[in-house]
Amino acid sequence: MPSPLEKARQDPDSMKARILASxxxxxGEYGYxxxxxxxxAGDVGIDISTLYYxxxxxLDLYEALITxxxxxxxxxxxxxxxxxxxxxxxxxxxxxxxxxxxxxxxxPEVSNLILFGYFNKAGTDSVPDIKIGDYTSxxxxxxxxxxxxxxxxxxxKARILAxxxxxLNFISGENFFRPILNVxxxxxxxxxxxxxKFMMVPAFTK
Amino acid sequence: MPSPLEKARQDPDSMKARILASxxxxxGEYGYxxxxxxxxAGDVGIDISTLYYxxxxxLDLYEALITxxxxxxxxxxxxxxxxxxxxxxxxxxxxxxxxxxxxxxxxPEVSNLILFGYFNKAGTDSVPDIKIGDYTSxxxxxxxxxxxxxxxxxxxKARILAxxxxxLNFISGENFFRPILNVxxxxxxxxxxxxxKFMMVPAFTK
DNA sequence: TTTTTTTTCCATCAATTGATGGAAACACTT
DNA sequence: AAGTGTTTCCATCAATTGATGGAAAAAAAA
Numbered sequence: 001m002p003s004p005l006e007k008a009r010q011d012p013d014s015m016k017a018r019i020l021a022s023x024x025x026x027x028g029e030y031g032y033x034x035x036x037x038x039x040x041a042g043d044v045g046i047d048i049s050t051l052y053y054x055x056x057x058x059l060d061l062y063e064a065l066i067t068x069x070x071x072x073x074x075x076x077x078x079x080x081x082x083x084x085x086x087x088x089x090x091x092x093x094x095x096x097x098x099x100x101x102x103x104x105x106x107x108p109e110v111s112n113l114i115l116f117g118y119f120n121k122a123g124t125d126s127v128p129d130i131k132i133g134d135y136t137s138x139x140x141x142x143x144x145x146x147x148x149x150x151x152x153x154x155x156x157k158a159r160i161l162a163x164x165x166x167x168l169n170f171i172s173g174e175n176f177f178r179p180i181l182n183v184x185x186x187x188x189x190x191x192x193x194x195x196x197k198f199m200m201v202p203a204f205t206k
Numbered sequence: 207m208p209s210p211l212e213k214a215r216q217d218p219d220s221m222k223a224r225i226l227a228s229x230x231x232x233x234g235e236y237g238y239x240x241x242x243x244x245x246x247a248g249d250v251g252i253d254i255s256t257l258y259y260x261x262x263x264x265l266d267l268y269e270a271l272i273t274x275x276x277x278x279x280x281x282x283x284x285x286x287x288x289x290x291x292x293x294x295x296x297x298x299x300x301x302x303x304x305x306x307x308x309x310x311x312x313x314p315e316v317s318n319l320i321l322f323g324y325f326n327k328a329g330t331d332s333v334p335d336i337k338i339g340d341y342t343s344x345x346x347x348x349x350x351x352x353x354x355x356x357x358x359x360x361x362x363k364a365r366i367l368a369x370x371x372x373x374l375n376f377i378s379g380e381n382f383f384r385p386i387l388n389v390x391x392x393x394x395x396x397x398x399x400x401x402x403k404f405m406m407v408p409a410f411t412k
Numbered sequence: 413t414t415t416t417t418t419t420t421c422c423a424t425c426a427a428t429t430g431a432t433g434g435a436a437a438c439a440c441t442t
Numbered sequence: 443a444a445g446t447g448t449t450t451c452c453a454t455c456a457a458t459t460g461a462t463g464g465a466a467a468a469a470a471a472a
Contacts, residue, residue, distance in 0.1 A: 015419085015420095031237065031239070031325065033237070033239050033240040034239040036458080036459065036460080037459080037460065037461085038458090038459080038460090046420075046421085047420065047421045047422080048421090048460090048461085049420075049421065049422085049461085049462075049463095050419075050420055050421070052460085052461065052462075053418095053419070053420075054419095057460075057461075058460065058461090112325065115321065115324075115325075115375075117382070118321075118375065118378055118379035118381075118382050119237065119318065119321075119378065132382070132383075132386065133385070133386040136386060154387050154388070154389060154397060155397070155400070155401070157386060157387055158387060158397050158398070158400075158401040159401055159404070159405070161376075161383055161386070161387075162372045162376070162401050162402070162405060165371065165372055165375035165376070165379070166368045166371055166372050166375075168375070169321075169324065169371035169372075169374070169375060170367075170368070170371070172324055172325065173324035173371070175324075176323070176324050176338070177338075177367055179339070180338065180339040180342060180363060180367070181360050181363055181364060181367075182360070183360065191360060191361070191364050192364070194361070194364075195361070195364040195365055195368050196368070198365070198409065199365070199368060199405050199408075199409055202405075202408035203404065203405055221449085221450095242428080242429065242430085243429080243430065243431085244428090244429080244430090252450075252451085253450065253451045253452080254430090254431085254451090255431085255432075255433095255450075255451065255452085256449075256450055256451070258430085258431065258432075259448095259449070259450075260449090263430075263431075264430065264431090
């Protein structure tokens with residue numbers, strides 16, 4: 001039998017799925033504590049108790065959302081690995097940056113949710129972490145910085161994290177940075193990609 | 207006559223200053239909406255109404271805090287400019303990274319407060335922004351990427367922002383990244399510095 | 413149609429939040 | 443000591459929050 005989360009994913013028109021989608025957008029926009037269950041219910045167009053009927057308490061909904069997001073990101077990273085496999089290093093870098101920045105620009109709430117997670121005290125929460133560690137090692141192998149996931153040098157991991165964080169901040173902070181750079185949205189995307197590629201090449205080709 | 211903020215800064219033992227210090231730490235740790243005025247008052251060891259007597263509403267306190275922080279960061283950037291002036295490029299890079307990362311590691315709430323600011327909807331808030339744009343141009347001139355602050359190429363600004371953001375995230379997300387890199391705090395600082403320097407050199411020497 | 417199950421909403425609760433009025437305590441001047 | 447102004451705290455308020463019980467409505471089964 002399918003889990004509640006799987007059920008919600010299977011039928012995107014189901015109430016559970018609609019609530020999850022709104023929750024994801026709003027939690028991503030305002031953070032956990034600034035997003036009220038009433039805001040989410042209002043966004044879906046339902047009463048607050050309907051939300052509680054489907055998802056139980058607020059934290060459960062948030063956990064489901066993070067789990068969902070984790071799987072989605074993992075899938076994206078697998079796509080990167082697959083499409084980069086066999087290509088030259090410079091092509092691998094290009095492909096991975098293109099896929100990831102396009103994905104994050106298309107779903108800006110993802111960057112926010114990940115960044116919000118950084119502030120959580122470790123262990124204090126029962127909320128599942130975004131599994132950045134796994135992704136990082138995967139990318140390291142895909143970029144040929146390590147032979148297998150278990151033996152990635154700390155420097156390689158740190159450089160991947162640096163680039164990854166850089167992308168996240170550029171996307172979450174677009175409203176902040178775009179006036180500084182004085183470009184429109186489409187040019188902003190271009191500048192971000194250029195900048196990231198520019199910094200990534202020497203980091204992974206030496 | 208000194209402004210309230212100046213007064214608080216002049217005498218760090220004054221009640222206003224003590225409240226400001228606690229507020230800075232707590233807002234930096236939990237964000238604006240998750241930090242209650244009762245938490246701050248409790249941290250100082252006073253009644254909540256004493257806090258209101260000195261600072262008025264919560265948002266005023268937060269604004270004062272950000273203004274204070276802005277001045278402090280500006281001072282740090284001026285220190286960087288001053289101590290980097292006349293040195294060779296590689297020395298300038300070393301000095302600026304050392305000063306900034308040491309400062310941020312010593313005051314981890316600063317990174318958090320800046321990052322929290324990224325999420326604010328532009329214009330929605332009356333809270334004064336952290337003036338990253340000014341700092342960025344200043345650094346660009348100090349690094350000799352531009353002749354004057356008014357004519358900094360967009361690529362140069364973007365690269366400075368990238369490095370700056372990278373540092374912020376490494377510091378705010380230490381609890382998150384340190385287990386991934388599997389190092390202790392002191393080695394973490396070392397790795398962060400190394401990584402940032404490693405990525406900065408090619409970004410500013412080409 | 414009738415019965416049963418599932419879903420939705422209204423009303424409400426207790427706890428927490430930002431905020432204030434007013435009394436008490438304190439400090440300072442005369 | 444008496445008077446004056448400042449600072450602190452207690453008690454309380456209205457609004458918001460997460461959460462629930464139970465009635466009504468809708469859907470499914472009989």
